[in-house]
Amino acid sequence: MKDGIPPTRRSAGRPTREQAEARLEELLDTALDLFLEHGFELATIEMIATQMNMTKRTVYAKFPDKAALFLAAVQRAIERQIVPPEDLRKLDQGDLRETLRAIGHQRIGLVLTRNGLRLQRIINTESFRFPNLLMLNYNQSGRPVTEFIVELLEREISRGTMRSADPMLAASVFLSMVVSGPVRQIVAGIPPEAEEIERIVDFAVDVFLDGMRVR
Structure with missing residues (x-):
């Protein structure tokens, strides 16, 4: 007073x-x-x-x-799952293999969060009733990551270190290779150990790069 x-x-x-x-x-x-x-x-x-x-x-x-x-x-x-563009850019380490590894770990890590797990489970269980859920999630959360990978691949293609291919298709295939398996396990309630995630990411990145390199 x-x-x-x-x-x-x-x-x-x-x-x-x-x-x-x-x-x-x-x-x-x-x-x-x-x-x-x-x-x-x-x-x-x-x-x-x-x-x-x-x-x-x-x-x-x-x-x-x-x-x-x-x-x-x-x-x-x-x-809550959207990664800001500036944070995506920080993953670019100049070395494509290391950058792809960082992207893979980030995508899997997001699903390991409480919010990410709930989102994946609700999409899995209710997509038949709300068919637009998959595209809603992809357009806002997944597409920016795919487009970032496209930029990385186009850079390597222009340098002649990668064979000419559809970069959007290649980016989509890469994300499917590196993320799908661990995400299925996480959603099922049996998340892989950190060492197993490391092994899966490394293997997927190496197989992808081996298939994309110029012979």
Whole structure:
């Protein structure tokens, strides 16, 4: 208190913008967990609202229906998996083999996170109901990585160290080689040990480069 005047206080009835954003994040996280646990069909707005200590009316004020909430929760999970372009550039070590190894480890590492694992599992289980999930994830999270690899390959092709080939196809094949196996194990709940991941990444990179080198 100063000069007998009590300090002003923010009204307790209306949350700040930061509080509202944090509450929305919590809602989307909770929704994704419950969609994973019960499936889209059995998870309900009432179930999610109860878990959040919200009313259904509050949830419906933010999302018109369950599908909209589901897609928003998946979208937020995808956004958390996006690697900023500047971070991708930092993986370029000048040596193609080492750069591809770094990319492989990064992609696998992202799936090992809680968010990455939840995202992969929800895509696997609900893609039949929401066919656009795969492309939604690829366009935002996967495509920038593929295009970065394309740039690396085009650089080597222009130098004459790699045979001329479709770089987009080659980049897609590389990511499938290095990531698909470990990701299947991770999603199944039996993640490979660090040494096994190292062995898989090294082998995939070497096989890929051997196939792409000029003879």
